[in-house]
Amino acid sequence: MNEIILEAKAISKSFHDPITVQVLKEISFSMHKGDFVSVIGKSGCGKSTLLYILSTMDTDYEGDLLIDNVPMRNKKEAELAKVRNEKIGFVFQFHYLLNEFSVLRNVMLPGLKLGIHSEKEVEERAYQKLKILGIENEAFKKPNQLSGGQKQRVAIARALINNPLIIMGDEPTGNLDKKNSEIVFNIFQELAEVYNQSLLIVTHDNEFAAQTHRIIEMEDGKIIKM
């Protein structure tokens, strides 16, 4: 069995405005290296909320979160930013590319922020990632010149640039048509199979979820099936 890379221990979260509503109730689960996990559930069941807690962006929760066996609680904002930079790659429903930069530069940004490799190396690696995703020809275009599917692939490349421990996706195919969804799914699958990349994808596309290694189903803030 592979080592555990992400572990949630009794994570609860409540929204207090306007009235206190508990959206997550003692969620506990763990992920191993190389797992391709999908989280499904109806709208409002708390799956996205869970993902944002797991991604360290949301810090207002109870319970414990361990990434790479390091507890995330009580870490400072800057330290969490570093964790996100090093260990987590994010793909959102919307691509969130910066139109001021070229595609290549967009992919490079988290790598440059990491600051381990020289700019030249980062550029080379970013180009490799784009190649894996089959969009190396668009490297020097601006994101707004790309199609929706291409943009999402650039976003995936950006998530991959620092060779993260885990890639998290929040409805990464939610905005895409059937064909592009398939392309994106195939990419995820390839990453999981060929590169042994761990993935945690929130989706409400059951067809998508069915093809992953493991499905976590949520309802009313609780995991009902793992």
Place this chain on the structure above:
Amino acid sequence: MKYKLILSISKSLLLARWKQTLVAAIGVTFSITMFITLLSFMSGLNDMLDNLIINRTPHVRLYNEIQPSKIQPIDNYSQYKNYHNFVSSIKPKNERLEIYNNAAIIKALKKDIRVLGIAPKITAQVIYNVGAIDITGVINGIDVEAENKLFFFKDYVTTGNYIDLKNTPNSIILGKGAADKMLANIGDVIQVTTTKGDRMQLKVVGYFQSGLQDLDKVQSYASITTAQKLMGESNSFITDIQIKLKDMRSAPVIAIEYQKLFEVEAIDIQTANSQFETGSSVRTIISYAVGVTLLIVAGFGIYNILNMMIYEKMDSIAILKATGFSGKDVNRIFITIALSIGIFGGSMGLIFGFGLSNVIDQIPFNTAALPTIKTFPINYNPKFYMIGSIFSLVTTYFAGYFPSRKASKIDPVIIIRGK
């Protein structure tokens, strides 16, 4: 490496809205330009007006004044020592205006290292006789060379050569106003009568224009020997000793010291012309206030533009944070944007300010009152440029500080979930 990345992101964000950025930078440029120009011009004017007085006023002046004796005989009478004595109708005592033993005083002064130079002077009340009409006036007997060295006498002699006063016996340089009244041309001989009733013929060798018209109507200059002759006094007769110090600020202290030491009256420049210093400082304060106001207005412009940029770039900020940029990094990015607007706008402002000052410096400014001034006065003090650049950086920093803090506190979850 890390700062290079922040710089490159700032640059891209700046260039993405380059028109707005330019407007913000122009705001800073304009205010710095006006700040520099205003201060240079104002301070040039101040210096000019101050010099009008300071150049021609001795830092310390030693003289004798006709005044009542401070100690009355009754004060010396032992029986009434402890009484308060009232003496009515005191009259000034008969005292000569001459400074006694002035040769020794001058010798002592010349040895004093704090003294830059000394110019002896005689002030004589006269009446200019023009046909049947008499005009009152004052003739200053001066040591022409010393006077020129210390008080720039040459600058104020508008017609004729100042040195002729020394070289031509019995010559006079008339105040312009007095000369106009008397219709006296260069080379004419005018007649003056002293208060004692002696008459003397003097040859006009030049006109003198001080900038103060009332003064020019009465004052004229003659060499010290001519003045002594006019007064019928010996060649040791001097009524004033004008002293210029190395450090003007020490004048009040030195004046008191000399008063005791030489037993004469002594007045310092600060006491004699206190109103000028007040005027200068008030003008300076006003120009600083206007300049700072301009900068603050420009600062609000930057604040607005950054705020708008942050609203527009909310998504970008969120994604930067999601991919591992900390709040501090985001803060730095926007501070960098603000500071680059400040640096760019500020340095342009310094250049334009210098240019505009230069243009003003070329504008002719001829006034009868100021014979030495040909163009508007400008003070190119590097201090103003220093203050201008520091101010531009400080205001833009603060204009960027609040929007940056706001940007750094943006919660990426809210933005990303909001879509």
